[in-house]
Amino acid sequence: MRIVVLAGGIGGARFLRGLKQAAQDADVTVIGNTGDDIHLFGLKVCPDLDTVMYTLGGGINEEQGWGRSDETFHLKEELAAYGVGPDWFGLGDRDFATHIVRTQMLGAGFPLSAVTEALCDRWQPGVRLIPMTDDRVETHVAVELDGERKAIHFQEYWVRLRASVPAQAVVPVGAEQAKPAPGVLEAIGEADVILFPPSNPVVSVGTILAVPGIREAIADAGVPVVGLSPIVGDAPVRGMADKVLAAVGVESTAAAVAEHYGSGLLDGWLVDTVDAASVERVEAAGIRCRAVPLMMTDVDAAARMAGEALTLAEEVRTA
Amino acid sequence: MRIVVLAGGIGGARFLRGLKQAAQDADVTVIGNTGDDIHLFGLKVCPDLDTVMYTLGGGINEEQGWGRSDETFHLKEELAAYGVGPDWFGLGDRDFATHIVRTQMLGAGFPLSAVTEALCDRWQPGVRLIPMTDDRVETHVAVELDGERKAIHFQEYWVRLRASVPAQAVVPVGAEQAKPAPGVLEAIGEADVILFPPSNPVVSVGTILAVPGIREAIADAGVPVVGLSPIVGDAPVRGMADKVLAAVGVESTAAAVAEHYGSGLLDGWLVDTVDAASVERVEAAGIRCRAVPLMMTDVDAAARMAGEALTLAEEVRTA
Incomplete structure (x- = not known):
């Protein structure tokens, strides 16, 4: 089985470690975010x-x-x-x-x-x-600092300011001119399953999707595309995803993130059991949805999440 | 008192620490070797x-x-x-x-x-x-390795090979085109005393003197130029100065190093007490010479050496 995963940092990495355990014979290609380089x-x-x-x-x-x-x-x-x-x-x-x-x-x-x-x-x-690309893409965040509107590097927003001021806009500078790195589109084209780990939907997965050709290739791949919510109980599992979701006008809920990706891209979506009530809303948006535990407390928990994602992908395939 | 010192690495640095102690009110300018950069x-x-x-x-x-x-x-x-x-x-x-x-x-x-x-x-x-210069100068050493004659970087000769093969030639590549850094010639021109610490006469002091204008400025400064022998009892105090002295055809003795600098450049020379017998030979070459302890076992010893060098400089001045 060939699996393609779009990954940001910590959440993506920990999910991947679980995926390797859950699908030991799978051939996994990771398309990594470089917008926060x-x-x-x-x-x-x-x-x-x-x-x-x-x-x-x-x-x-x-x-x-x-x-x-x-x-x-x-x-x-x-x-x-x-x-x-x-x-x-x-x-x-x-x-x-x-x-x-x-x-x-x-x-x-x-x-x-x-x-x-x-x-x-x-x-x-x-x-x-x-x-995701060999070209330079740099995510900038528009903020108001000392009464002035400024665009600062994502790392300055995230690490220095700890997202302590509202993000007014998130712009992957250079993305429009970027080309997918060699092997990206080929991997997507040959994938049996495409997964979005519980990475940040704006500055991680969103940046990868902003590279022209990648979103289209995923939408056209004709294979199950399944994601896992990075929001559990209306709050990010880790990090400050809510801050950048607000910048793109998306509420910080598991269902809203699924709708943000949209049924044109996403076939399946996992929400945490505490968000079971949102399954109906996600399915109403045309995305198959299941509620399972989504806290990556250890590698085994991450492996169970990865297993659930693959199970949902199989459901999508045979539906 | 304005003192100019031409310094290599360890020997020069330890001598300078002694000089600062021996002449606390002096205004010291150090012209540093960059040939081993x-x-x-x-x-x-x-x-x-x-x-x-x-x-x-x-x-x-x-x-x-x-x-x-x-x-x-x-x-x-x-x-x-x-x-x-x-x-x-x-x-x-x-x-x-x-x-x-x-x-x-x-x-x-x-x-x-x-x-x-x-x-x-x-x-x-x-x-x-x-x-010594803002321009790039790189000391290369010609050696025979595996039957082939090669020019290698001084650091490769000194650090990697530990000078374990004979140096056939030592060439400060780029020196001929280099200009003294801003302040070098001015400091020499305004100096009251110029000192050569017990640094390597070939790859440290020699490289500095290879930058066009520096040797001439020292020779023409009209102030005492006093050096300290890096060779004690026919062996380098530290390092492997004998290896590179051989490459320039100079025997590894305190007297031969003084003659290598020459009376056109050097007014005074300190040899170690174990080399007292060579005082006569150095003075015969037109260089005032004294035998004093030259082992920098600690800062106080280095300070005494610096004091002796300044005393000899004063002798030269009033001679």
Whole structure:
């Protein structure tokens, strides 16, 4: 079975770890979000790709969900001592190596997809990880700060400001001109199932879908497309998805997110058992829906969620 | 009193720490060797400038004489795990920050002299540290490896090979086209005393003197020029100076090094007490010479050496 997954960071990575356990013989291709990539200290940092790579490759800091295990922050401390910023982005000493290797390879002319493949040679994530695009896409968030309207980098909004001010708009700058990375459309075209993990529907999955050709390829793939709600009981399971959902006019409920994707894209949708009441509304929107436990408390729980998603996909296929 | 010092790495840095103690009111300008600078992982590394800066600024690893105190090597370990080299150059996590800041500033268009000044704003070395040039000079060493004659970077010869094969030639590539950095010739022109610490006469002091204009400015300065022998009892005090002295046809003795600099450049020369017998030979070459203890076992010993050098300079001045 060939499975394509559109993944953001922590939620996507943890779901994928469950999926690998639930479908051990499956051939999994992950299309990773690069909209929250950022240049720091002259280095290209790809937080979502790295979170997937580290999580599946056994190098993740389990507690925080991002960054490396057994990490130190000496380099960052020294940069601060030099007065060189920004200081709000948590780059660890081990993590820096990934960004240095990536930046060196990009500088040598390799596209990000080839660089990602090379990095994965070490981590052996057990999936094929492809960035959504080799082109530069950078998610900006429009906010009002000190009475002025500004567009700031998504990481500045998310990490520095902790989404503490309303997002007035979320714009994946460069997405319109971007092309899917080599292998993205092919993987979608050959997939048996396409999954949207409980990643952020705006700044993770939404950014991937904003790359021209990807949404269309998924809609036209003719295979079940099943998603899992990142909202449980009207609140994001983790992160601050509600902040960016508000920016695109979507209420922070499991049903509203399904409707936001729409029946033209989504065939099946899993909501948490606490949101069982919304199943009817989702199905009324033409999307098959089931209520199952959606809290990824551990790998087994994530595996059960992945299993439910595949079961729902099978229901869609044979319906 | 305005003192100009031509410095390499460890020997120069430790001598300077002694000089600061011996001449606390002096205005010291250090002209630093950049011939052993190297690009690693896309970063500009200036080992000699950093050794001076860290040593005088209190950040040096005292035992090894280079690199940072309280250092870790996680980034380097990770680069090796990615299979990215070279692995023989000891870049620590804290040290990396210096190279990142430097590389960023160079990339922004600042010359190395301005970058060095900015880095010293943090370290407050208590001297004015100027690279010998803002231009790229790279010391290469001609060696025979596996039956083939090759020119390799000085660091590869020194650090990777530990000078284990004979150096057939030492070439400061780019020196002929280099210009002294801003402030270098002015500092020499305004100096009351010019000192050559017990740094390597070929790859440290020699490289600085290879930048057109510097040797001439020192010879024409009309002030005492006093050096300290890096060779004690026919062997280098530290490092492998004998290997590169052989490449330029100079025997590894305190007297031969003085003759190598020559009376056209050098007015005074300090040899160690074990080399007292060579005083006569040095003086026969027209260079005033004294035998004093030259082992920098601690800061006080280095300060006594610096004091002896200043005393000899005064003798030269009043002779």
